[in-house]
Amino acid sequence: MADDINPGYQYPFDMPSEEAVAFKDGAMEGKPAGVPASYDEGGSTRWSPEAISEVHALAQLGRYQVRGYNSFNKQLPTFDDLTFVPATMTRLPLEGYRENCETKTILGGGSGLVENPLELDIPIYIGSMSFGALSASAKAALGYGASKVGSMTCTGEGGMLEDEREASDTLVYQMTPSRYMLDLDHLRRADGIEIAVGQGAKPGTGGLLLGMKVSKRVADMRSLPEGVDQRSTVRHPDFLGADDMQVKVEELRLATDYKVPIIVKMGATRPRYDVAIAAKAGADIVVVDGAEGGTGASPELLLNHTGIPIMTAIRAAREALDDCGMSGKVSLVAAGGIRSGVDAAKCLALGADAVMIGNAAMMALGCNTPRYAEDYATLGTSPGACHHCHTGLCPVGIATQDAELEKRMDVAAGAERVARYLTAMTMEVSLLAKSCGKSTVHNLEVEDLRALSLEASAFAGVKLAGIDREFSW
Amino acid sequence: MSETVITVGDRHIREVHREIQAAAEQGGHIVLKDARSRHNLGVALPAGANLHFEGSVGYYCGGLNNGATITVERNAGWGVGEAMASGDITVGGYAGMSCGASMLGGVVHVKGDAGPRCGVAMKGGDIIVEGKIGYLSGFMAHAGRIIALGGADDACADSLWGGEVWVAGPIKSLGVDSKAIEPRPDEVASIEELLRSRGINDASRDWKKIVSGEKLWHFESRDANAWLMI
Structure with missing residues (x-):
């Protein structure tokens, strides 16, 4: 074996x-x-x-063992170690039910180079999850749900799925090192192009899709033999370092006539340097994906033991942009294990311009719902504990390519749940923002947060609750 | 046929690109002078466009090509013809790293040598190199053919998913999970026909055809149950 x-x-x-x-x-x-x-x-x-x-x-x-889902490392700090300190005497809160709080989010417009920056109605979007990792029905449902609330989705690694292009009003096309089916026509049908240099779940390694999910349709879209265990390269085929990537960014701009923003997505490792370098290479948007980020399949040790938590990466990323004068010119997106509008609001306060969700959107579709108990049992798991995305035997039809299982993914109902979930998250963000006296969610700031633990204070540079001083080195 | 002359020089690449695209819309032959090995020349060209670069070009010349015919007088930098869907690119001299990277169709023809990772991740079409191909050529290619007349460096055809690497001349070493097989006469005839169509008339050689060993297609444990231990 x-x-x-x-x-x-x-x-x-x-x-x-x-x-x-x-x-x-x-x-x-x-x-x-x-x-x-x-x-x-x-x-x-x-x-x-x-x-x-x-x-x-x-x-x-x-x-090593391989599985899907996300990190099981129990030592990761969580957003629950941060709390908001709303307006009291020093600041004036907004009336929660009467006064408006802007949620519109523009990404990639800062450089002035891009004709059509990404204009979202909410500061939350659904990140790169491939057709292959997810079923076509799941991808379509995410697209329609995001479109209903003025958000967007991203193709992920497996090429542009027609079901998703049709569903998603705003669709980012991901360019991974494997470049499945990537050509000029697909690039020009995208609303943004994301160069993936890594992902939070397994930075420093390429994609992985086990043969159980490489169906005929998936294989055709990736020009792979059906049923192979697809291991993607981690390095791009035609550039190596940041200086080369700058040339690649220019090529993509020329090919799309400067119409759409260029995004660089990376796993959170050394954000203070990596984000500055991505900005230098010409990215309009940098996505920093924390160690909590999910994936369809990965060596388990990488999920649990690589990368840094998003809570610790956002401030470093923001400081990197501040230091090189790129804040306002380059947008910053935070991702990785974001569960709710509360987590999202904390990301914005720490310095993100928007947040990207993945696993949370899958849960809105129905991941880990208490249904089809016998199929969870076959996998040796149960609703709430399932992390078997890698097997392709998803009991609820989301992370599968099995036609029978996929029928359990009702596109219409899934889309509506995703739309409601994104709506609820946005309400949570704006409720917190109004209580902190902000007329736009983008005015949330680090001063609006206090840390409930020394670790959180030290990691994120947030003042400790009560004493009102950062943990000092 | 009408001819448009565009001087590249040190102008902003966007300005040059727009002139090339506009000339391509008009049709006719386009000659680019003073190319100065600039990057991103002639990217994303439409079908029917016909370009000739005097001198050498930098990275990604003919990248994302959608059917244009391009000739480069001398050398090309990294990624010539990368992600090309269709079209025809001829490089008179040498091609740098990652020639034809992830291309889907069409032909890249290099008259000199090609650098490392020639045809990396390619998904279709043909790459013809009259000289030698560098190390890791064909790395994780999916489909298509790489045809090298002057031998191959180390790790030739490493980790192929599919596709074929044809080499005449010495192969320094084969890559992981690749195997050289004896080509059938009809396959050889088809390669030689292709080469003749490119003006290479002394095409008859001692060909080695390298294909995937298919061992890396699968982890050792195929069964879904083997992944359920966690």
Whole structure:
């Protein structure tokens, strides 16, 4: 099963059976070794059920584990460590139910080079998730839902899906290193072009789509053999560093006649430098995707142990733009594990111009809903705990290419739920903004936040609650 | 046929690009003088356009081509003909890295050598290199043909998904998961016919055809259940 590091080596005894390697002697009914749920919590904090099961799994597989969803790292700081301090005596709040708070968001208009910047009615949009990772029905539902509320979607890696182009009034076309089906006609049908140099879930690695999801239609769109385990390159085929990327940005501008903005999307790693370099390379919009970001499939260790949380990356990214005089010229988008309008408002206050959601939009479609219990059980999971996007056996028809499962993804109902969710998120953002005395959500600022933990204060440079001073180094 | 002359010089590339696009709309032959190895010359051209660059060009010449015919007198920088959907590009001298990267169709014909990663991620069409192709040529190509008359450097045809790399002359080493197979006579005839159509008449060679070993198509564990342990 495993790759042999040293294929010539021979034991002085016969190879054991796969049964024996898999701990099958004396195995407990329904408790396979290598699965956290098979173990009780013991006294050791170091050797948790997860840690023990991981060793048992690796010992059987001889390879790292692959899964979808997002980070299970329990040490990531959360937006819940920040709170808003609304207007009281020093500031005047807006009347929540009478006075307006602007939510219109323009991205990519700062340089003055772009004829048609992205004009959104809300500061939230749905980010790059490929057709392949998601079903065509899910992609269409996201598109219609976003269009209804004046937001937008992004194609993701798998090329431009006609269902999505039709559904989404504003559609960003993602240019990944694999360049599936990318040509001039597709570029010119996009409202923005996103150069992906990385993603928060697994920065420094390329896309991954296991063969179970590489259906005929997906394979045709990617010019791949049907059913292959598609591993994409991480480096772009025709540029390497930032200086080359600057030439590539110019090429895309010429090809689209300076009509649409050029976006650079990156995983959050060293935002203070990476964002400055992306701005220098000519990006109109920089998307910083935190370590909490989701994905259809990834080596699990990368999900859990690479990248930095978005809460810590936004201020560094904003300071980078401030330092090189690019704030106002280059738009900043934050992404990664954003669950609600509250999280989104905190991103805006920390310095983002807009936020991008992924997993949250899938949940609005129906991800992890308590339905089709038997299919969750087949996957060995349950509603709320499902992270099996990589298998293509999504019980609710979202992260699948199986025609029968996809029928469970009702495009109309999904679209309406996405529209309502985005509406509710926007109301949450503007409610907080009004309480802080802002007539536009884009006036939220770091001063509107206080940290509830030393870590949050230190990570995000937010004043500690009460004492009103930043954690000082 | 009418001829339009455009001088590139050190003018802003947008101005040059607009003149090229406008001339392409008019039809006729377009000659570009004083190209100075500038980047992004002749990108996103429509079908029917016919360009000749005097001297050398920089990165992405003929990139995103939609059917134009382009000739370059001397050398081309990185990514000549990248993401071309259709069309015909001839480089009189050498081509830099990533010649024909992720192209979907059409022909790129390099009379000299091509740099590393020639035909990287290509999805269709033909790349003909009369000299040698650099290391990692054909890396993760999906479809199409790379035809090199003067040999190949290290890691030739590395990690192919599909497509074919044809090499006459020495191959320094094959890449991961690629295998050289004996081509059928009809396949050889089709390659030689293509070469003759490009004016390469002494096309008869000792060809090696390299295709995917198909081992990297799949992780070792194919079954969905194998991914369910977590």
